[in-house]
Amino acid sequence: MIYGAMKFSLGGSLKLAFRPWVEGIANIPAEGPAILASNHLSFSDSFFLPAVLDRKVTFIAKAEYFTTPGIKGRMTAAFFKGVGQLPVDRSGVRGAGEAAIRSGIEVLERGELFGIYPEGTRSPDGRLYRGKPGGLARVALAAGVPVIPVAMIDTEKIQPPGKVVPKLMRPGIRIGRPLDFSRYQGMEHDRFVLRAVTDEVMYEIMKLSGQEYVDIYATAAKRRIAEAAKQERADKAGRTGRTRAA
The missing domain is CATH 1.20.5 (Single alpha-helices involved in coiled-coils or other helix-helix interfaces)
Structure with missing residues (x-):
């Protein structure tokens, strides 16, 4: 209920104000689980992509966004919950990665869409960086679901890191064809397989985005x-x- 209301208000406002263009929307399945693997240029990426889709997309967010005390903290938590963000505790050496993997698998087991940024963090300069194999590939192989590459275009120009007030301009979203990795089923602990899966996804994102790739x-x-x-x-x-x- 909260997600639907937030998506209607926020999604409608984003589309009205920024008029994002979209290519390949038909590549998103009408039902069933799938991973949306996207490049990451801006804080706003997690809002623009869900805004143009009819289905709910769940992304991972650090737990601090949901536990900050005070009125501002409660408002932030309500906002992130409303737009489909999922809190993950980043404590521990491998805490963040393992928690994200478990959360992603749970989302997919419910038959929903799970959004992930293989680079692990926002690009510092607009280029596309090497994908981390520990998250995307492990979730995809453990859950046995397709991976849909996504390219966000120009969102870093709308809201660069550190900027609070966004610039009104049209961002773009290109959605590629689903990638099938069923040939690697049961091999989610093979580091060479994880690297191969991740690199294949990053290559597709590079083709969609037109970004320079940095290894x-x-x-x-x-x-x-x-x-x-x-x-x-x-x-x-x-x-x-x-x-x-x-």
């Missing part, structure tokens, strides 16, 4: 960018100090 994890890229920015600040401070001393 490293996005988390590593973010660390490099942060370290480079830190070094640049240090160099600038050093130059400023030398100028003042002179």
Whole structure:
């Protein structure tokens, strides 16, 4: 009930304000379980995709969004629940990954759609990064469901990381044909199979999105960018100090 009301209000508002264009909507099955594997450019990706679909899509969200105290925290929790986000506790070394896998399988066992970002985090620069095999591939093989590649287009221009107020422009969504991995059934613990499945999905996302592919994890890229920015600040401070001393 809450999801339907939130989808109607939020989804209708998003479509009216941003007029997203969609290609390949017929590739979404009318019923039955499937995984929607998408690139991740913006915080808003998890809202635009469900807004254009008739079916509910459940994504994973960190548990902190649902447990923050106070009025703002309660409002945030209600909002995320309303749009189909599922809380996952990220505590523990492997807590987040294992919890996400269990949650994803449960969603699929109910015959629903499960949304996942194989990169594991938002792209720091608009490029497509290497997919993490521990989530997408394990869920797909354990549940025995098709994987539908999805490409979000230009959402990073609407709401770049750190920006609160979105820019009004048209994003795009391309939905590819379902990928069948039944040939690997029962092999969800084979790391070479998991890598092969993940790479095949990422290749399809790359073709749909037109993004440049970078064969490293996005988390590593973010660390490099942060370290480079830190070094640049240090160099600038050093130059400023030398100028003042002179």
